[in-house]
Amino acid sequence: MLTPSIPILAYHKIDDRPDFGITSRKIAHFKEDLRLLEARGYHSITFKDLDAGISVPEKAVIITFDDGYASFHDLALPLLLERGFRAVVFIPTAYVGRENSWDVQWGQHHYKHMDVEQIVACHRAGIEIGSHLVQHLFPGLLSDAVLEYEMAASKKQLSEWTNEEVISLSYPFGKYDPRAIRAARGHYRYAVGQSSPAFPGEELSALFLPRINVYRMDSSARIIKKMEQAVQGHFSLRDRLIQKGAWATVALQYLKFSQKNVRKIKRHAEIN
Numbered sequence: 648m649l650t651p652s653i654p655i656l657a658y659h660k661i662d663d664r665p666d667f668g669i670t671s672r673k674i675a676h677f678k679e680d681l682r683l684l685e686a687r688g689y690h691s692i693t694f695k696d697l698d699a700g701i702s703v704p705e706k707a708v709i710i711t712f713d714d715g716y717a718s719f720h721d722l723a724l725p726l727l728l729e730r731g732f733r734a735v736v737f738i739p740t741a742y743v744g745r746e747n748s749w750d751v752q753w754g755q756h757h758y759k760h761m762d763v764e765q766i767v768a769c770h771r772a773g774i775e776i777g778s779h780l781v782q783h784l785f786p787g788l789l790s791d792a793v794l795e796y797e798m799a800a801s802k803k804q805l806s807e808w809t810n811e812e813v814i815s816l817s818y819p820f821g822k823y824d825p826r827a828i829r830a831a832r833g834h835y836r837y838a839v840g841q842s843s844p845a846f847p848g849e850e851l852s853a854l855f856l857p858r859i860n861v862y863r864m865d866s867s868a869r870i871i872k873k874m875e876q877a878v879q880g881h882f883s884l885r886d887r888l889i890q891k892g893a894w895a896t897v898a899l900q901y902l903k904f905s906q907k908n909v910r911k912i913k914r915h916a917e918i919n
Contacts, residue, residue: 652878653692653703653707653708653709654708654709654859654874654875654877654878655708655709655711655839655856655857655858655859656708656709656710656711656858656859656861656870656874657711657712657713657821657839657841657858657859657860657861658670658672658677658710658711658712658713658723658861659671659672659712659713659714659716660672660714660716660718660758661673661674661677661716661718661719661722661723662674662716662718662722662758663675664756666756666863669862669863669864670860670861670862670863671863672861672863673863674722674726676863676867677722677723677726678726679867680861680867680870681726681727681729681730681732682730682867683867683868683870683871684708684730684732684871685730685731685732687706687871688705688706689706689707689708690704690706690707690708691707691708691709691710691727691732691733691734692704692707692708692709692733693709693733693734693735693775694709694735694775694777694814694815694836694837695775695814695815697837698814698836698837708874709735710727710732710733710734710735711734711735711736711737711777711817711839711858712734712735712736712737713737713779713817714737714738714739714747714760714779714783715736715737715738715739715742715743715760715761715766715779716747716758716759716760716761717758717759717760717761717762717765718758719734719736719761719769720761720765720768720769724769724772724774727774728772728773733773733774733775734774734775735774735775735776735777735815736761736766736769736774736775736776736777737777737778737779737815737816737817738760738761738766738776738777738778738779738801738805739760739779739780739781739782739783739801739819740778740780740781740800740801740804740805741781741782741783742760742783743760743761743762743763743766744759744760744761744762744763745759745760746758746759746760747759747760763808766805766808766809767808767809770808770809770811775815776805776808776809776811776813777805777813777814777815777816777817778798778801778802778805778813778815778816778817778835779801779816779817779819780797780798780801780816780818780819781796781797781800781801782797783819784797784819785819785820785822786818786819786822786823786824786826786827786830787822787824787826787827791826791830794826794827794830795830795833798816798830798831798833798834798835799834801813802834802835813835814835814836814837815835815836815837815838815839816831816834816835816837816838816839817838817839817840818831818838818839818840820841821839821840821841821858822840822841823838823840823855828852828854828855831854832854835854836853836854837853837854837856838853838854838855838856839855839856839857839858840855840856840857840858841857841858841860857877857882859873859874859877859882
């Protein structure tokens with residue numbers, strides 16, 4: 648089942664520390680987000696729920712978190728459970744239990760990703776675990792063989808840890824194209840990007856679902872407004888312009904890792 652009337656929120660870190668990244672949400676603000684969602688009558692569902700064909704609540708929302716930071720387990724999870732909400736967390740498997748060295752940080756800000764024990768604890772608490780590929784690399788930089796490996800290996804590893812099939816994917820940097828969609832189709836039933844409409848020239852598909860970005864400077868009321876606009880098929884122009892800034896991170900990551908790292912992944916993909 649798929650319906651464009653279900654808004655999908657995109658969070659990243661929940662953290663009070665100063666951070667140049669505008670996707671980092673303060674704890675008090677996240678609490679208010681959940682309070683207002685509950686007050687407005689929203690009920691959280693997951694892609695697993697859609698896949699099972701549940702009766703979707705009139706005001707449903709899918710709450711997603713990219714990157715699988717430890718702050719999700721330590722801070723976000725208790726707050727979600729307190730309000731009776733669930734979420735979907737997308738994990739880049741190569742960085743489980745490690746810091747986010749894949750990211751291009753301004754200054755010396757580093758953040759820990761969840762370890763396997765924390766991921767399993769979240770799964771047991773009713774959180775859906777999804778894939779964010781292996782190395783959190785922009786799919787457009789990868790050869791067909793490496794892209795296939797990233798899709799398959801991340802799903803296999805996460806499914807083994809949770810003892811349940813992983814059916815959802817978040818494209819790193821929220822960027823996808825027809826080639827990435829074709830690769831995802833062989834492994835996942837749902838895939839999300841960032842704040843943008845469905846891929847031009849294609850009908851709405853479960854493999855390129857747009858999301859509503861949650862930024863550090865957004866008020867909780869603004870998030871609700873963005874959700875209501877998204878249900879009508881309208882996404883914030885401001886958010887879409889901000890998302891274009893992700894290309895700078897993609898370019899810097901490409902320079903940081905260089906083709907040496909991509910070749911290393913390719914060799915591993917060919918062996919496996």
